[in-house]
Amino acid sequence: MASNSNNPMTEAEDRFVTAWGQMGSAWGISRTMAEVHALLYITGDALCTDDIMARLEISRGNASMSLRALVDWGIVLRTHKRGDRKEYFVAEQDIWTMARAIVRERLKREVEPLIASLHEIRDVSTKSGADSEAIEAHNARIENLVAIFELIELLVQRFVSPSGEGLEAAAMLLQPSGQRGSEREGDGAGEDRP
Amino acid sequence: MASNSNNPMTEAEDRFVTAWGQMGSAWGISRTMAEVHALLYITGDALCTDDIMARLEISRGNASMSLRALVDWGIVLRTHKRGDRKEYFVAEQDIWTMARAIVRERLKREVEPLIASLHEIRDVSTKSGADSEAIEAHNARIENLVAIFELIELLVQRFVSPSGEGLEAAAMLLQPSGQRGSEREGDGAGEDRP
DNA sequence: GGTTGTTTTCAGAAAATACTGAAAACCGTG
């Protein structure tokens, strides 16, 4: 991060960028990609590649690739400003939309392939015909995994993916009593700057 | 993986080890650690360090560290065999217990620190006193994140962590109609063979 | 306390990942 201005605003942003970057890398997302997202989200502005390069002190190539990935993930959008040839990028500002996109994407990229593998494995060990006690046990374990991951897939699809509502409702529903204070998460972040 | 025996059982195991290892690394867990876990889970046996080294073709140091980490995560247990000085390791076989341990641990390691950071950031930007429109918007975004992550924390704690039941029930509850075929996930993995 | 079998640690090596920068591709314009 470039800025060392003692502006508390900027400091808060930098801190957030760092924290989000760390979280990202703990979950198998490249630190920089997470940082770019953090920057776009926390500023809420439409930034161009050069803005991002400057603020994060990264190369053009890196910025370009990270942005493309974020766009693929569906949590950052391309925009333009009239009379300006450059491309600008904005982060999806609604938190729930963002959460949905992330979860949906990870499901698709990592869970679904796993389920596919489990199916194949099941076939391999089932087809073998033999059935000692050990093989039975093995098959049972695979079945269990298939079951749990298919369940996860189903839940995610129902609550995160399709129509739109879902997670919020579920969350509310599952969380009966008080306990939360000041927020207003319904509409999510809002602020659609022009 | 060492074994290239054309034994279909072994092949299925190897495939599972590979698939689980990949999934692990996609989620920020070292591939080897996930593979060790996969091996212990899928065989269901109590294996000693040398077994694991041999089967996975890894060094003693690596095996030792991975095992320790798995034990820390609470998804692998140390055992002993009478008259044998070596330590043996078994994977938790109940899938729900395992899932709970994993989620609980990740919450603790990655979500809680993030929430802490968000709180600090909130303080930084709130304390600054100023309140232009931009700052308001910034604060609102941080609030939203705090809200969503605290909600996640709460849900996870309620459904995954403490007493024991929870996820299963929730899962069932949230999944009203038919649609799933052959499995029997109710009791969870079960199979405590003697 | 010495011996032996076993596990842990950790500095350095190897492998995997991410990043850079410059060249190539793109693209609207004149």
Place this chain on the structure above:
DNA sequence: CACGGTTTTCAGTATTTTCTGAAAACAACC
């Protein structure tokens, strides 16, 4: 279709992460 501004690509390099192996620490035993 040549030109300036802009984005993408990718070979090479740098950084980070993971792994190894041998030495040190343990621990049961005699």
